[in-house]
Amino acid sequence: MEDKYLLSDVKRYSGTDTSACMRCGKCSGRCPAYNDMDIKPHQFVTLIERGDIEKLMQSKSIWTCLSCMACVERCPRNVAPAQVIEAVRDAVVRQQYANKIKAEDIPAKIDETIPQQLLVSAFRKYNK
Amino acid sequence: MKKISLSNISKLYEVISREYDLYAPIKKAGKVNFAKWTDGEEVVFNAQTVRSPKDMFFPQTMDLYSLKMQGKTVEVIDDRSETAPFVVFGVKPCDCKSFEVLDRVFLAEPVDTYYQNRREAGIIVGLGCSAPSESCMCASFGVDNTEPVADVKSYIVDGEMYLDAITDKGEKLLSLIAGLLVDADSTKVDEQKAKTKEINKKLPLQNLDMTRFTADNLNEIFNEEEWEGLSEACLACGTCTYVCPTCQCYDIRDFKTNDGVKRFRCWDSCMYSDFTKMSAGQPRNTQMQRFRQRFMHKLVYFPANNDGMYSCVGCGRCATKCPISMNIAKVIKKLGGKHND
Amino acid sequence: MQEVKEYTPLIVAFCCNWCSYAGADLAGSSRLSYPANVKIIRVPCSCRVNPMFILKAFQRGADGVIMCGCHPGDCHYTSGNYYARRRMSLLFSMLDYMGIERERTRVEWVSAAEGAKFANVMNEFAKTINELGENKRLEDLRCK
């Protein structure tokens, strides 16, 4: 029951429709962090579709993804693997209550040229 | 003269409504119109009703008779029913005057029995004006807005309503509610009348010059070039005619029911392009001609045939309701006489 | 014991000639029954159904109105039902907005092969209308 909610929550946070994926693998074809990932970007999409959220949450990939958004940029089907990864990462972080970032630090780090999400995910990763 | 405190007035309505259908200016969905009083309705005396009280005597639609078809036989059914006695409360002096105009039309031979029935069944309680508006023109049409001509006249002064019967029907009504009324002298009412007359003097449309509207000038006025300009923005809607207390034109139409035909009459408007349309077309082809017809009728034709009585009582409804703000005052000012400038 | 005459609601169904009317025919030839108070009016295409017809039906005493056409994409005239779909969506939404029970109006796509669907739709719709009872909010007493 709880897992079911978790899955639908992660899907919702990701803001992307993973069912549109046509399994082309272009996301993984471009990923700069590919070799450091135990679960590859395209697998995030397919595993979410299959509902295997546990596996993803234990994956180390969620900490190796750079949030460079190349996969989002390249996807021909408007699926955003990085957002799925981010959503899983979020779910993990929330479970750990590990979001220890000080809000007041954020403004100083804002740079308009980089994706906001990068900033946010960087926080989550490096402030534990 | 009798009086009743306004705080007690719903009792009066209640007593009347036991014997009569009681119509009063009632506020519904933000607008005040004459409507049947039932307990709890909000009666409003200090506003002008959108529709005039002619509704109760000459309703917008009225069934005349029906035809029932059974196979190939036709049965004619008279849809008239005895009109139940009713009372109309809070009729302003201008509106009271409108019945004189309507009577001239409907009670002249051949008598319109549908109207006559209602006229006989209805008791009108007039209400003297105390706060006329800038659009009021009643005085220009010979109406004294402090003297409602009705079955009963009434005044509201300082939270009290003063009532005085004028006709037998009025007496009968007052006797029904006698238990609720106390005797009163007319000092306060007279004071109010005097005050109202003072206000009248300040109103811009209470002294319009209409000297030119005579039968002799008929052709001249008819052919005035000003009509073009006056009517150019007219949208050809029927607002002025439908809110008018004296407009009396109607159309007879048929409605096909499941087993025959219902023949009914409904208000028509001379502003409509199909007004008096016949198989050969309509006599007035342009909106200017239709516009002119309305005002010529009110100001020239009608008085010419009715001892100088205008078919307008100066209530000002058309002036406030016209979508393009064209109205009888503007027509009179342009064409009525020299002293309008 | 006095017999109470039960009120039978009236349902008008506008059916396009090419799909739904044929679907109704198939329901007939398959002997699939639906209530006798469902009465069909044949139109060339669902896009021929004017909102005035629907209001007229209610005025004249219908308690429910259903419009049936070819499935979207299958219109005999290629696009008629697409227009009809927009028109009816808006009209029905307006009726609902005016407080008229939204269940009284319906659109269904029935193909010439869907005789069973036609019967099902009509049975189901008639049941809904039965439950709703008499149309009071769009009635014209002169027609009763």
Next chain:
Amino acid sequence: MQRIGVFVCWCGSNIAATVDVERVAEAVKSEPGVVFSTQYQYMCSENGQQLIRQAIKEHNLTGVVVCSCSPRMHEATFRKTAESAGINPYMVEIANIREQVSWIHKDIEEGTEKAIILARTAIAKVNLNAPLTAGETKVTKRALVIGGGIAGIQSALDIAEAGYEVDIVETKPTIGGRMAQLDKTFPTLDCAACILTPKMVDVAQNEKITLYTYSEIEDVKGFVGNFSVKIRKKARYINEDACTGCGVCMNACPSKKGLNEFNQGLNNRPAIYIPFAQAIPNIAVIDPQQCLKIKNGKCGLCAMKCPSNAIDYTQTDEIVEREYGAIVVATGYKTIDLDKFGEYAYNESKDVVTSLELERLMNAAGPTKGTLLRPSDGEHPHDITFIQCVGSRDTSGCGKPYCSKICCMYTAKHAMLIREKYPDVKVHIFYIDVRTPGKNYDEFYRRAAEQYGVDYIKGMVGKVYPQPNGKLLVQGSDLINNEQVLIESDMVVLATAIEPEPSVRRIATLLTTSIDTNNFLTEAHAKLRPVESPTAGIFLSGVCQGPKDIPETVSQASACAAKVIGLLAKNTLKGNACVAGPDESMCNGCSVCANVCPYGAITYVDKEFRLGGGKTETRRVSQVNQAICQGCGACTVACPSGAMDLKGFANKQIMAEVEAICKR
């Protein structure tokens, strides 16, 4: 007032078992307009029809109501019956008391009551019926084919074969289209030119076919059977009758820097040129943008060298007006722009090419005379990577959402041809799915993988990096082995998505036929009328209707021709009698009706109306072409004033039906 006869059919026991037919016949007798009513066992039988004919004559009937089976069954029968008795066939209405009553209701009382109501409804309608006649129009026995690719060529040849005149209008200076650019064709690997050029010659030699190359459609008027088309013949600056196609001028021309369109711009051509050796017509054309003489008046070398005096720098465009009975659209396709696909480095590296460019690079008549060389340095390539689905199946907005259908097969072809000719070259193909439905197609693809050792990688390329050493580093994923692969290639070939030739939008507007969101022309019915457009007389051939390969294109082209021949074989066209038409006195001229007409049957004219009082007014009012209108009625509901009405299903008639059917 009508004089209506009502004929209630028993249909044996089909109706009579659950409907009291006598009661129905009796009940309708008192309906308005009804002067006669009867019942009979089988109305559709000869005896039944005779009964109707007799009643029409005896009772002077003007209208007929038959209470019987569905109108879809016997409406036509009874209309003919009425017509043979001298009344208009459209004065007949059917009350469907079999499918809608007797077959579905078991209770006789209930059935009879409903049958009476349905009969009354039909009577109410007939009371308002008016005689209708279908209009007839003559057919011009000539067809126009827009586009001279294989689709247009095949359609034209087939139509001409049947004995009708055909004109082909082609925007390029030669016919042949995309197929002429191809090297080999799958799955048989025969050479495209070898099978296409004979057909092109056939076109040139067929006396029924007139070619308008280097020409465009300027305007289309009219309707099925009677189109009038203006064709703009662009100035070639060559006297077509004089030019022999010798090619001397091409050598003489000093301005040689024009991009060779036929070779996809991979090499250059002179300002005066013949697109390719087998061009039809084999006549030169001058590119006015490039010609020094036309641009600044200084040159004229070609005119000097021309042995047949064919060059005329003063030539101007010419407008030809022709009449046609049918129009075939065969405008074909182009490959999409790759500007939005920066990751494949197409604009950065010359060695990244589209498949169509590869066709030219491998073609003996191409820029490299058929030797596959790296475009950047002319070296022999050792490693080639193909990427499929470039811009196809792409819903991100960069490409096209559909499958381009031909890429899987031609990529297999390319791979096979390269491996065949240059066994030393390694070939990799990144694919998402390999789609090979078609005769001998999957075998063909498997041959590439199995016999030719082509490296098929399931996955997509993420990025192509041009390297300093001139190579291309291809980074992609291998989904089967779950690894990211890096391949150093000499060339990258992109299986670029195809899209309809952009000019088709303009053509569709001119023809008032519809186009889908991807700019493909819409067919009249996706399944049952795939080669007709919704606009009568307009037919679709080839890729303009949807992606397809050569065999499919040719089949469709021939199917299209068959439809055209069917149309041209008729001397006159009988329209639909139930057509829409406006009451001009109420028409606003607002164009709403034309906007919803699926057939383009509605046009507008300015008309003068009397206003009364001697005044008149000119108003724009709609007109319905009765030859085109199919009678759907979309316009009647769109019309806000109710000026537009449909004959046979008029507002009044349907409202009368509603009233009658609601009577309790």
Next chain:
Amino acid sequence: MQVSDIKKKASEMLLSGEVKRVIGWKKGEFDYDLTPATFESVEELEDFVYDGFCGANLSKYLIKESKKEGKTLVFMKPCDTYSFNQLLKEHRIVRDNVYVVAIDCEGKLDIDKIKSKGIKGILSVKEDGDEVIIDTIYGESKVVKGEVMLEKCLTCKSKEHVAYDESMAQGVENVSLDRFSEVAKLEAMTADERYEFWRGELSKCIRCNACRNVCPACSCVKCVFDNDASGVSAKSNANEFEESMFHIIRAFHVAGRCTDCGECSRVCPQHIPLHLINRKFIKDINTLYGEYQAGADVDSRGPLTNYTTDDLDPSDIFGGNK
């Protein structure tokens, strides 16, 4: 932008002969009863006014005026230009015969709202910033402008003109309320509540046709309600059904064409919120078929003369057979 500038523009163009007539607003008996009018000479322009009571939409007059010989100069507020465009789209106005000058609008006043505050015997009405000062025979009153603005101005859709030949507008900040919140409020009610609401409102209808005749979209040569052959013609509402039908059909006929100019509600003598009917269609169209503003341009396809293959089915919207 001063009224004097507008007048100057009008007289210049009349004098130069560039235009034969000017359409604008003419002063009335009071400050608030302005009438749309044509001016053919500089002398006539004396009576030209442009102020807080110029709510009337002038675009509909162009159907007739643009057919006359010579050019017509018309001054248009932003919302009027939407109606103008829509009429152009429907080929009702001869564009070449019209010269449109764009003028600013800061929201117009509603005299009925002023009067409903109990203010009577009005002698003059003057705007002073956010205040409206009303001089009456019973004394002076001041009201906040926002409280006495026309309903249509409170939910102004734009302060920018979408069509003009010349602009005198300097731009005004638009601080309007959400157009659809009233509709949403109704939608949130139960069907019974909505029914009661509309019965209350529509039972006031006197079928005077003011809403129809002022409506730029209702400019049919012959209206179905005047046409005895249409099956729905009527001169009055014989009963509740006809009250509802008139307004439903009217709204349907202008659906996708109504620019939401709000004139219907402005002119209704009974103040029936007719714009809420039209806005419901607009809201539905926006939700179901994508944002669409009638009159924003002259060449797009209206939502009811258009479709996409994946439009929602009515059964998806309202429920139906499973």
